[in-house]
Amino acid sequence: LCEEFGHKLLPLPPYSPEYNPIEKTCAHIKKHLKKVLPSCNTFYEALLSHSCFSLL
Known part of the structure; x- marks a missing residue:
């Protein structure tokens, strides 16, 4: 479908938690x-x- 409209689908790189700062956080x-x-x-x-959690 993408190629029909002149777009090229690029693969995603493998998941690497060391490159994702939220993982370290x-x-x-x-x-x-x-x-x-x-x-x-x-x-x-x-x-x-x-106090904001006292209703639990």
């Missing part, structure tokens, strides 16, 4: 959260301590 955040909030209960308690 998310990994850093996850690592920090695991240290600070080791369990789901701790995370839930931390959420409840903030």
